[in-house]
Amino acid sequence: MRKILITAILFSLLLQFARPTALTAATQPASDFYGSFQVVGYYPDYWWTPIPDLRYDKLTRVIFFSIYPNIDGTLNTSEIDPNRQAELLSDAHQNNVDVSICIGGWGLSDNFSPVAADPATRTAFVNNLLQYCLDHGFDGIDLDWEPVSTATDRANYTALIAELKAAMLPHDLTLSVAVFAAGSEFYSSAIDDIDYLHIMAYDMSSDPSLPHSTCEGAVQAVKHWQSFGFPNSKIILGVPFYGRDGSWTYYSYKQIVQQYSPPPDVDEVAGIHFNGIYTIKAKTKYVMDNNLAGLMFWELTQDTNDHISLLTAMTDQIHASSPPDLNTDGNIGLQDLAHFASNWLSTGCSTANAWCANADLNQSRTVDFADLSIFSHHWPASD
Incomplete structure (x- = not known):
């Protein structure tokens, strides 16, 4: 008393x-209140959500998706619009938010294997990717080779990660690597070269009629990568801003709430499994309580911008789980x-x-x- x-x-x-x-409130980014905690959202160019609508006040980093390697180590940028890329970089930096470029992704990774296998092509690829970041003002690179299916590819991916990080280091760029929940995409010697591990803890169920991204599955995914050797300070848990039904049809969270208006404690509606507000908060609390590096999500354009936003639920829980060390x-x-x-x-x-x-x-x-x-x-x- x-x-x-x-x-x-x-x-x-x-x-x-x-x-x-008014000046203080307008210029202080929300990321300042996270300390070292990371809130990372992927932004795929193809959805064409207006750049000013992105919620920079709740983010520490945006990952622009995606470019991918050509077989000769050059970069294929046909999946993105250079004008939107420039607009994203400008707006994010004005809001004190970093931007990484994603290289690869599901269906865009076929050329990783031959590129990484040949030392000369691998070096050319590393140099081209680094130069792309420097030319356009990116703050980091997000590697997303999926799937990595053979021991040879894992060894070559390990070599690629080491060479890329060595090239990035003088420029203070951040290297993140996206991985499957129970993956083994590279060897443990790559751990020191990776700044952040993005665990894609979604699409985990082999049975499409079952939930694909439960809290229990997220915990198992984190424990898997901890046992692999990653420290908590590098582990970022990925959560979905979308749902799947029994035929594996894809629904954005925005679509789900517009069509069905599920209550916040619900993770399934009309056979669609997704993460509702309570589940996103529970996963956020788990990450905070276990001192993990942060959270990432796929993806920014699938959220709502109102009181039932999953990103708002996430950041509300970050504040609620933090001591009031406000600066x-x-x-x-x-x-x-x-x-x-x-x-x-x-x-x-x-x-x-x-x-x-x-x-x-x-x-x-x-x-x-x-x-x-x-x-x-x-x-x-x-x-």
């Missing part, structure tokens, strides 16, 4: 001068209390208002006495 009283007294003093300015400096102190006071009685925290959302500790969409009570139990303290 004494602690709450002291907090309240200091809080009342701070209220006299700690009001936010993520490793301590809960006066600066955090001042930040909290600056948002006192703010409402509408479901909008793109990162300051408000971060101070709304119980995710009620209003910064109020309940949040002050939560804050007082943590302050003052050190992580």
Whole structure:
């Protein structure tokens, strides 16, 4: 009780001068409040969602999908529009969000095997890919060779990863690698060369009539890659923003809610298995509780932009699972209390208002006495 009283007294003093300015609220990216935690969304060019509609306030990185290798080590960029690529890079960087280029993907990986097998072609491919990033201003590369089916390909993929990371290192570019939930795409010697492992913990069921991306399956996928040797600091769990029915037909989350309006605790409707709001929050909490590097999802254009958004559910849970170290400096102190006071009685925290959302500790969409009570139990303290 004494602690709450002291907090309240200091809080009342701070209220006299700690009001936010429009400039501060507009320029502070939500990613600042995640610390080192990663929230990564894939953006496939072919859906043509307007670039300004992407929700940069909730992201740390966007992965632009996709280019792929030609058999001679050059790059095939026919799947993307260069103007949209430039627009994405410009808008994301203005919003303090990094952008990686994806190379490969399902149905776009046939040439990885011959390219990686020949040392000269592999080096040419690495040089071409690095130059593409530098020419266009990408912050990283996301490798997505799928499937990798032979021991020879795994060995060559391991060599490709090592050579690519060595080339990227002087330029401070991030290398992520997308993998299957129970995969073995490369050998463990590649672990040190990979910055982030993107576990595609979806489409996991061999029976299309069963759920393809359960919480239990996600945990098993993480444990599989932990046993492979990856530290938690490199593991990013992938979640689906889509569903599948018994014939393996694909439905975006947006389509599902428009047609069926499922409640938040439901993961199946009309035979379509998907991840609802409660499941996305549960997976997010698991990632937070186990100190994994973050979450990624396929893909950005399949979400809604309202109160039932899966991305909003994800970021709400990130805030709810985090101690109120609001400036993520490793301590809960006066600066955090001042930040909290600056948002006192703010409402509408479901909008793109990162300051408000971060101070709304119980995710009620209003910064109020309940949040002050939560804050007082943590302050003052050190992580």
